[in-house]
Every structure is written in C-alpha cells, then in structure tokens.
Amino acid sequence: MSVTLLIEQLINGLQxxxxxxxxxxxxxxxxxxxxxxxxxxxxxxxxxxxxTALTTAxxxxxxxxxxxxxxxxxxxxxxxxxxxxxxxxxxQHLDQVLATFALILIFSEGTRWLFGSSPLWLSPPEALSGxxxxxxxxxxxxxxLVIIAVGVAVAAGLYLLIAHTxxxxxxxxxxxxxxxxxxxxxxxxxxxxxxxxxxxxxxxLAGSLVGALQAVQVGMGEPVLILAFVVIVIGGIGSIxxxxxxxxxxxxxxxxxxxxxxxLFGQFMAxxxxxxxxxxxxxxxxxxxxxxxxxxxxxxxxxxHD
Amino acid sequence: MTRPHxxxxxxxxxxxxxxxxxxxxxxxxxxxxLLALMLLAPVAADLLGEVYYVNLxxxxxxxxxxxxxxxxxxxxxxxxxxxxxAYFGLGGYVAGISAYHAFDGSLVMGLPGSDDMRVIWLAxxxxxxxxxxxxxxISLRTTGVYFIMITLAFAQMVYYFATSWPDYGGEDGLPIxxxxxxxxxxxxxxxxxxxxxxxxxxxSLALTSRLMKSRFGAALTMARLNxxxxxxxxxxxxxxxxxxxxxxxxxxxxxxxxYADLNGFVSPSMLSWQLSGELMVIVILGGVGxxxxxxxxxxxxxxxxxxLGGLTExxxxxxxxxxxxxxxxxxxxxxxxxxxxERHG
Numbered sequence: 251m252s253v254t255l256l257i258e259q260l261i262n263g264l265q266x267x268x269x270x271x272x273x274x275x276x277x278x279x280x281x282x283x284x285x286x287x288x289x290x291x292x293x294x295x296x297x298x299x300x301x302t303a304l305t306t307a308x309x310x311x312x313x314x315x316x317x318x319x320x321x322x323x324x325x326x327x328x329x330x331x332x333x334x335x336x337x338x339x340x341x342q343h344l345d346q347v348l349a350t351f352a353l354i355l356i357f358s359e360g361t362r363w364l365f366g367s368s369p370l371w372l373s374p375p376e377a378l379s380g381x382x383x384x385x386x387x388x389x390x391x392x393x394x395l396v397i398i399a400v401g402v403a404v405a406a407g408l409y410l411l412i413a414h415t416x417x418x419x420x421x422x423x424x425x426x427x428x429x430x431x432x433x434x435x436x437x438x439x440x441x442x443x444x445x446x447x448x449x450x451x452x453x454x455l456a457g458s459l460v461g462a463l464q465a466v467q468v469g470m471g472e473p474v475l476i477l478a479f480v481v482i483v484i485g486g487i488g489s490i491x492x493x494x495x496x497x498x499x500x501x502x503x504x505x506x507x508x509x510x511x512x513x514l515f516g517q518f519m520a521x522x523x524x525x526x527x528x529x530x531x532x533x534x535x536x537x538x539x540x541x542x543x544x545x546x547x548x549x550x551x552x553x554x555h556d
Numbered sequence: 557m558t559r560p561h562x563x564x565x566x567x568x569x570x571x572x573x574x575x576x577x578x579x580x581x582x583x584x585x586x587x588x589x590l591l592a593l594m595l596l597a598p599v600a601a602d603l604l605g606e607v608y609y610v611n612l613x614x615x616x617x618x619x620x621x622x623x624x625x626x627x628x629x630x631x632x633x634x635x636x637x638x639x640x641x642a643y644f645g646l647g648g649y650v651a652g653i654s655a656y657h658a659f660d661g662s663l664v665m666g667l668p669g670s671d672d673m674r675v676i677w678l679a680x681x682x683x684x685x686x687x688x689x690x691x692x693x694i695s696l697r698t699t700g701v702y703f704i705m706i707t708l709a710f711a712q713m714v715y716y717f718a719t720s721w722p723d724y725g726g727e728d729g730l731p732i733x734x735x736x737x738x739x740x741x742x743x744x745x746x747x748x749x750x751x752x753x754x755x756x757x758x759x760s761l762a763l764t765s766r767l768m769k770s771r772f773g774a775a776l777t778m779a780r781l782n783x784x785x786x787x788x789x790x791x792x793x794x795x796x797x798x799x800x801x802x803x804x805x806x807x808x809x810x811x812x813x814x815y816a817d818l819n820g821f822v823s824p825s826m827l828s829w830q831l832s833g834e835l836m837v838i839v840i841l842g843g844v845g846x847x848x849x850x851x852x853x854x855x856x857x858x859x860x861x862x863x864l865g866g867l868t869e870x871x872x873x874x875x876x877x878x879x880x881x882x883x884x885x886x887x888x889x890x891x892x893x894x895x896x897x898e899r900h901g
Contacts (some may be wrong), residue, residue, distance in 0.1 A: 287701045337884055343701055344636050348840050349883040351833045355876030363870045476712050476829065479705040487701055526722050533720040537713035541694050544706065548697045 254386030259509045260502070261384075265394050267501025268401025272456035273478035274485070274493040275408060276449025282488030283424040283445050284339055289350040290330065291453050291478070292471025293357035298323040298454025299461035299470060300361060303372040312375035316458050323454020324447045331446040339442070354472070362468045369465035397459050404452065405494055412490065421445060425488060477504075480540050486550030495551060500536050507535040586895040587848045594851065595754060602747040610746040611818065616858045617753040618815045623838040623850030624760045625807030630836070631845030632768055633800040634780030638704045639691070639711030640835050643684040643805040645827030646714065647812025650680040652730040652822035659733065673738040673752075676813055684809025685802050687714075692801040696794060708829060715827040729823025736817055743817070753814055757851070760807045765847055767803070776800050808835075837879055843891035852890040 277291050301322035306315030330353065338346050373379070374393040381389035412418035420441055423431040432438040457471065464470070481500050485492025512528030519527065543551065598613035622644050629635045654676050657669025670676065695706045719727045735743045742748050767773050778786040779793040786793050816822040825831065834857070842853025860878070864871035886893070 281701065287704065334880065334884070343704060344630065344836075344840070344844070345883050347636065347638065347704060348836060349880055351837065352876040352879035352883065355872045355879070359870045359873035359876065363873065472829070476708065480709050483702060483705050483709065526720075530717050530720045533716035534713045537709050537716075540706070540709055544698065544702075545694060548702070550702075 252386070254384060254388045255509065257384055257386060258388055258390060259505050261390060261394065261398070263502035263505035264498070265398050265401075265501070266505055267498040268398050268405075269456050269460055269474070269497075270477055270481050270501055271401055271405060271494055271497035272452045272459075273474055274481040274497050275405075275490055276452040277478055278482045278485070278488055278490060278493045279421070279445055280449045281482070282490075283421055283428075284442055285428075286335065286338060287343055287346050287350070288335070288449075289347060289475065290353035290357065291449070292475030293354055294323040294327055294450040294453040295457035295460075295471035295474055296357065296361065296468070297326045298457035299372070299466045300365065300370065301454075302458035302461055303370040303466045306372055307370075312373075312462070315372075316455075319458035319461075320451050320454045323457070324451035326454075327450020328443055328447040330450075331443045335446060336439070336442070358468050365468075367468065369467035372461045372466055374462040393462065400455075400459060404455070408490065417441075417444070477536070480536055482550075484540055484543050484550055486552040489550070489552040492550055492552035499539070503539055504532075504536050507532040511535070583895040586891070590848060590851055590855070591758075594757075594855070598747065598750050602750075607746045610750050612858065612862065614746070614750045614753045614818050615815075616854050617750065617757045618811045618818060619835075619838065619858060620851045620854035621753070621757045621760050622808045622811035622815070623835050623842070623854055624757070624764055625804045625809075625811065626835045627839045627842075627845065627847075627850045628764055628767070628807065629801055629804040630839055631849065632764070632773070632780070633776050633797055633804070635696070635797060635801055636704050636836075637707040637801070637804075638829070638832050638836065639707035639709075640805070640808050641827050641829065641831035642691070642711040642714040643688060643809040644812035644815070644831060644835070645718065645822070645824070646684050646687055647680040647809035647814075648816035648822035648826045649718065649724065649730070650683055650809075651676050651736060651813040651816040652732055653724055654679065655732045655734070655736055656724065656730060671734070671736045673736045673743070673817070676736055677810055680809050680813035681806045684805045684812075688802045688805030689798070692798045692805075696797050696801065708832065711827065711832055712829060715824055715829070718824045718827055725823070727824060729821055729825075732816060732820045732822065735820060749818065753818070756810060756814060760811075761847060761851075763803075763807070767800075768847075772796065772799070837875075841879070841882060841890060846891045846895075848895075849891045852894065856890055 273291065273295065276294075277288060280286050280288050280291075298319040300319075302312075302315040302319030304315075305318040306312050309315065334349060334353065338349055374391075378393040378396055379391075381391045382395070384390050410418075412421055420431060420436055423436070424438070424441060424445075428438070431441075453471075456474070460474075477500060478497075481496040482493055483496075484499065485494070485496030508529070511532040512525050515524035515528040515531075594613065594617065598610045601607075601609035601613070622640070625643070626637065626640045629637045629640070653664060654669045655671050657664045658671040659669070662669070691707065691710045695703055695710065698706060718724075724730045735749070737743055738752065741752065743752070768776070775786060775791050775793075775796045778789075778791075779796050783793050786796075812826060815826070838853035838857045839850055840853070841856050842849030842851065860875060861871065864874055868874070
C-alpha cells in the first residue's frame with residue numbers, strides 16, 4: 251500500500267463526503283423544520299444532473315448548465331411542496347414514506363419517458379479538466395478538488411445562512427417550536443416551501459456536480475439518497491452539524507474501506523479469497539459503522555429531536 | 557395524524573359496536589370472495605391450459621404472503637420496516653444456494669445442499685428469523701424515522717453483500733435449474749406449485765389471525781397504541797415487538813424461498829430497496845393492519861402491473877399517481893372500501 255494511493259483515496263473520500271453533505275443537509279433540514287421524511291430527495295439530485303447535462307450540451311457552458319440545474323431542482327422542489335408535500339405535514343411517517351415513494355416512481359418513470367433509458371454524458375468544463383500533482387507524484391483531477399471546495403463553500407454558506415440571517419433565525423425557530431413561530435406571525439407556509447426548495451437546490455447542486463463524473467441516468471439518485479440516510483441517522487436527524495460530520499465519516503470510511511480491507515485480508519488469506527471477502531465486507535462497512543454508533547447512541551451523534 | 561381512541565383489539569367482537577356479528581356479513585363475504593377468487597381462478601386457468609395465468613396466480617399468492625408478513629410488523633405492530641426485502645431475498649437465496657449445492661454435491665459451511673423444499677423452508681425460516689433478531693435487536697432501540705431508515709440501511713447492507721460476494725453469482729444472480737422437490741407432489745406442475753403457494757398464504761393468514769387474537773396480539777396492539785400503558789400492565793414492549801418483528805420476517809422469508817422456486821432464479825433484485833417499497837405499497841393499497849389487506853393489495857398490484865405493463869412500458873409512472881392518490885385521499889385501502897371500515901388512523 252503506497253502512501254500516494256492512500257492520499258488519493260483520502261481525497262476521494264473527502265469528495266464523496268462533501269457530496270453526501272449536500273444531500274444530507276437538505277434532508278436533515280426538511281426533517282428538522284417540517285418533521286417530514288422525504289424519499290424523493292434523490293429525484294431532485296437526478297433533476298439537477300439531467301438539466302445540467304441537457305443545458306450544457308445545448309449551450310456549451312458548464313457554468314450555465316450548473317445554474318440551470320440548481321434552479322430547476324429548486325423549482326421542482328417548490329412545485330412538489332406546493333402540490334403534494336404540503337398535505338403530508340403532520341401525517342404519519344408511513345404516509346410520508348409512501349407518498350414520497352410514489353413521487354420517486356413518478357419522477358423516475360417520467361424522466362425515462364422523456365429522455366429514454368440510455369444515460370446522458372456530461373463532461374467537466376475544459377478549464378477544470380486538468381490534474382495537479384499530489385505529494386508522492388500521482389496526478390489528481392482538478393475537478394474533484396473543485397467539488398470539495400464547492401462543498402466546503404456551501405457548508406460555510408449554510409452556516410452563515412442559518413446562524414446569521416433572518417431566514418436562518420426562522421429556520422432555527424421552526425426546528426424548536428413550529429406552532430410558536432406561526433403564532434408569532436411568521437408566514438409558516440412560505441417558510442416551509444422555501445426550506446424545501448433550498449434542500450432540493452442543494453440536492454440538485456450535488457447531482458449537477460457529480461453528473462460530470464458519472465453517467466447521468468434514471469435511478470442515479472437513490473443510492474446516494476440511501477447513503478444520505480445513513481449519514482443523517484449517524485449524525486442525528488435534524489442536525490446540520492451532525493450531517494457534516496456524518497457525511498465526512500461515511501465518505502472516508504466507505505472509500506478507504508474499499509481499498510484497505512482487501513489489502514488487509516490479503517495479509518492472511520489467499521489473494522482471490524481476500525479480494526472477495528474484503529470487497530464484500532467493505533460494501534457493508536458503513537452500515538456496520540451505523541449499527542455500532544446506534545448501539546451506543548440511538549439518536550445519532552448530535553441528537554436534535556425526534 | 558392523531559389516532560382516535562379505539563377498541564382494544566381488532567377482533568371481530570371488538571370491532572362491532574352492536575352485539576355479536578352475524579355469521580355472514582359483508583366483511584366475511586368479501587374475504588371469502590377474495591380467497592375463492594384466488595383459489596378458483598388458477599384452477600379454471602389450468603383447466604383451460606393457460607399455464608401463464610396459473611403462474612401469475614402463484615406470483616400473487618407469494619407476494620401477498622410476503623406482504624402478510626410485513627403487515628404484521630407495520631399494520632399490527634406499528635413498526636414501519638422499510639427493509640423487508642432483506643428477508644424476502646434471504647429466503648430466496650436459501651432456496652437458490654441449497655439447490656446449487658444439491659446439484660453439484662458440494663458442501664456449504666460443512667452441510668450438504670438439499671433440493672427438498674421442506675429442508676429449504678425450515679432453513680429459510682430459521683435464517684430469516686436469526687437475521688431479523690439481529691436487525692430488530694438494534695433497530696427497535698430506535699423509533700419513528702430512525703427505525704424506517706435503519707431497517708432500510710440494514711437491507712441495503714444485505715443487498716450490497718449479495719452483489720459483491722462472487723460465489724453465488726454476485727450481481728448476476730443464481731439460477732435454480734430444476735424446481736426443488738416435495739415428496740408426493742409434482743412441483744414442476746404449475747397448478748400443484750400454485751397450491752403449495754396458496755397453502756403458504758393461508759397458513760400465514762391463519763398464523764397472523766391466531767397471533768392477533770391471543771394475549772400476545774393484545775400486547776402487540778397496545779405496544780403500538782400506548783407503550784406506557786403496556787408497561788404499566790407489567791409487560792415490557794421491547795420483547796413483544798421483537799418477537800413480532802421476527803415472526804414477520806419469517807413469513808416474508810418463507811414467501812421469498814417459494815418465490816425463487818417459482819421464478820427458477822434468485823438475484824439481488826429480490827433484496828433491493830424497491831422491493832421493500834413495493835411490499836409496503838401492497839400493504840397500504842390493501843389497507844394497513846387489516847388481515848386480508850395484503851391479499852387485496854397484492855391482487856390489485858400484480859394485476860395493475862400486468863394490465864398497465866401490457867399497455868405502457870412506463871406503467872410505474874401511473875402506479876406512482878395511483879399510490880399518491882391513495883395515500884392523500886383514500887387511506888382505508890381497498891379492503892376498507894370493499895369490506896367496510898374497521899380501523900381508522
């Protein structure tokens with residue numbers, strides 16, 4: 251195991267972590283403020299990726315595509331909130347799960363209907379397609395580093411928004427006492443729509459950014475969604491701080507586990523068996539991590555409230 | 557939604573305010589009709605030589621049976637498991653792996669494989685019970701959204717394990733070349749196999765019914781409605797829930813073992829989160845916490861899949877719309893609509 255490979259995987263883990271944070275922060279905000287569990291969050295990720303891929307292909311500008319993707323995801327979020335989600339606040343979690351599961355079916359099949367089953371391709375912008383040297387001599391793509399930077403910027407922006415603006419104050423108030431801020435004259439319906447659209451926009455941003463690294467296709471959102479669930483369960487549902495920590499933890503453990511475990515098993519097993527067992531265990535590693543954390547802290551690391 | 561205060565049990569006696577039930581009322585009529593339809597339609601199809609429809613009926617029976625298992629957790633126990641595909645798929649893999657080793661005579665963990673369905677069923681039920689015991693013991697420490705997400709995450713863990721473990725086909729799945737056998741029954745015959753599936757469904761319905769009418773069922777109901785009150789009665793809710801969760805997984809697992817035999821194939825798609833979601837959809841479509849809800853839901857779901865799927869490739873789009881409509885506007889489910897209301901909220 252070379253140091254170079256380890257550093258490379260470490261950065262990969264950070265990149266996965268920032269992606270997961272973009273997804274998880276929206277989920278956890280929506281749960282924290284509105285008490286809603288939203289399975290369709292992965293659909294906004296897909297919307298962001300599709301709109302970015304299509305806009306970039308027709309205009310030639312990735313930046314324009316990115317903006318369009320984020321806006322489209324936010325708009326989709328606002329529309330879905332107004333039409334469906336609004337009726338689900340205060341309903342049982344079971345109803346929320348089913349209604350948002352239905353939304354996944356509608357979004358996924360609708361997208362397949364419009365754009366077909368074959369994936370779209372999106373390339374990172376020309377200016378970011380190069381690579382930089384890592385300590386140890388390996389080259390690392392600039393674009394992935396930019397993703398990490400964007401993730402850090404969004405995390406900082408989210409912190410400023412929530413801690414230092416009027417909207418943030420209302421969000422925090424909404425998290426601690428929903429009825430009370432309504433009684434104080436805050437337009438709670440608009441606040442909910444806004445928070446939901448913000449979450450959708452963050453998911454769309456994640457989808458747009460990752461779309462340039464992998465195929466843009468139907469169903470791309472759900473694996474990320476489930477990882478984001480693991481993240482917020484580990485971090486504590488409703489806690490942005492928990493989402494950040496959980497995302498980094500999951501990103502690093504998952505990425506490093508996939509490299510280190512087969513190598514580790516190789517120390518005392520035949521290479522072919524080690525690869526099989528190592529890969530299988532690595533695929534389960536974050537779920538084991540989650541189980542262990544929950545065994546000690548059933549409410550996650552930073553329990554907000556249930 | 558707030559639950560209205562309700563009758564202590566959904567036993568028939570408790571459900572009717574006005575004295576004892578007549579022997580034949582609307583509810584029993586609907587349930588009987590469902591079962592008769594379920595049994596007679598494939599018999600008729602077999603007489604007409606339409607094997608496709610017999611197999612379709614087997615599929616409905618098995619999906620219904622899996623949903624009966626899930627309904628015990630969700631409907632009667634209030635435990636919203638989003639990970640029952642784990643048990644369905646594990647049951648399927650037990651059937652597949654056992655047949656695989658019986659076929660080439662090799663050992664699995666020191667044991668020989670078997671193509672005897674009785675052995676497979678026993679192994680599937682035991683293994684699913686053990687898995688559910690482990691998952692339930694951790695997951696039931698949590699409640700609400702946490703429980704939903706954790707059961708989902710554990711099922712994903714099993715899914716990823718199956719896709720990355722190369723010995724049994726990984727992502728490609730594992731074929732069962734020859735349907736497993738049962739002494740005295742020609743399992744290759746579509747109608748005979750349907751009757752096995754139907755018997756499994758009836759058994760799971762009878763088990764659920766007996767369970768919910770027992771003291772255990774009363775305790776489980778109270779664990780769902782008012783945990784504190786149950787604890788006040790000196791009964792700890794945790795073991796009650798755990799047992800119900802394990803039994804629920806066993807039923808779903810047995811259905812999975814049969815399902816693999818029906819298709820002659822088991823793959824990670826039987827473990828996927830979509831399948832967990834579909835099972836939930838079936839339970840809801842039929843009516844949550846209604847004994848016959850899963851059967852009605854399964855008939856409706858598979859028929860929609862077959863009919864809409866024949867009309868358009870994009871049938872799940874319309875399934876989504878229907879489901880959204882049911883959740884938002886018709887929360888009683890099909891059975892509630894057919895057989896009258898029994899339970900609200």
